[in-house]
Amino acid sequence: MKKLSIVKIGGNIIEDKVALKAFLKLFANMQGHKILVHGGGKRATHIASKLGIESKIIHGRRITDAETLEVITMVYGGLVNKNIVAQLQALHINAIGLTGADANSILSDKRPVKEVDFGFVGDVKQVAHESVNKLIEADFTPVFCAITHDGNGQLLNTNADTIASQIAVGMSNIYETSIYYCFELDGVLRDINDKSSVIKHMDAKLYADLLDQGIIADGMLPKLENCFDALHHGVKTINMGNTAMLTQENDNFTRITL
């Protein structure tokens, strides 16, 4: 089975021009088929505030009203995505920037209103793996931003981590998939206060043990739940760490398998 790497970067890299450039070089040098997924970071909040649009946060989560969705579409789908694509082209990677609407690649349901109305937020329903594969087979490198659509003309703001894992799950029909979640830490830490306590390999059993011992911290809990869910749905390996994990030399990151 052919291999496919799905690399996700967050706001900390996107907002730092030097870090972004360095990351894109690492990404460009990765062997084999690959897909990039990026969030948008604080740029959208910054531009929204300049445009006089107030960011609404309820229970720590951003509410995406119509105006906020417009800003997200501009910043994630336009500014961030197209500049990444142009920079990858300069590195001779034939990148193609996408939302989930492009190539009908990621279909979502608008999140139902319960206690909170999150607005135009999408929960991924289906990844069109054959459509995405046409692009890969044609030697393009897809670059996804954190926007999907509902199939009825509505764009939807969607969590970038979820997009990465759902793409990986969808593409597992065709490829042996690995996800690389790039973040600030070197990996999942055994001791949150000790940056050198990276857990180099976590399997389902160790995860259960760590959960029992209360070692998995709050912020990491949904991320790891998301990871094991993806592994149970066909993803082979998930890697978490800083961007240096994309090089062959570095092994100081967390590799997660079932």
Added chain:
Amino acid sequence: MKKLSIVKIGGNIIEDKVALKAFLKLFANMQGHKILVHGGGKRATHIASKLGIESKIIHGRRITDAETLEVITMVYGGLVNKNIVAQLQALHINAIGLTGADANSILSDKRPVKEVDFGFVGDVKQVAHESVNKLIEADFTPVFCAITHDGNGQLLNTNADTIASQIAVGMSNIYETSIYYCFELDGVLRDINDKSSVIKHMDAKLYADLLDQGIIADGMLPKLENCFDALHHGVKTINMGNTAMLTQENDNFTRITL
């Protein structure tokens, strides 16, 4: 030889939600392979002004400084392009939204500084017709906004009419191409004050005659020069008129051939 239609719409349609929706239905119903090219209209100017970025116009032409390019990338490449793509998906057209950086499809040179420094403006150098054709062959419908790149990581603001004609010229290597320039008038008028004086067919000889008689008005001159240039470089037919020309029933528009 297979046929390919390149349809260009301008700001007047993009800024009018009802008109845009009606146009997209007509576009969706067009038979055969097709490509959509759109400008951005006044939306970019409006958002730039909200962000406190002054629009600089010299000799009637917008100067694209770094800040203005960011707004254009947000509005053309993000907001306008992705909403068109989502709406086309709802009409069961498998659209894929592109700048010239995506799929390395349109390479430009930054316009040299002479009397005026236009800033980050691109003059199209090359259309990667094989790259664009991979998308068409994979049953995607490309939707281009008016942005290209220089291959070194720099996005460039580029005239949408020129993008349409250069794509048509480039794709003429593979297809029998027709351009449809949608604009406010029913077509090229023999008498600028008489909207019913549409010239239904213009060939090179009639064009030369009309030029001699001084009948081609100032605004139309560069458009028609651009058209005949494209025809001389392999484009088969160019149509100018309102969006009704995309239906089979209407023949009240200007068809231009050599």
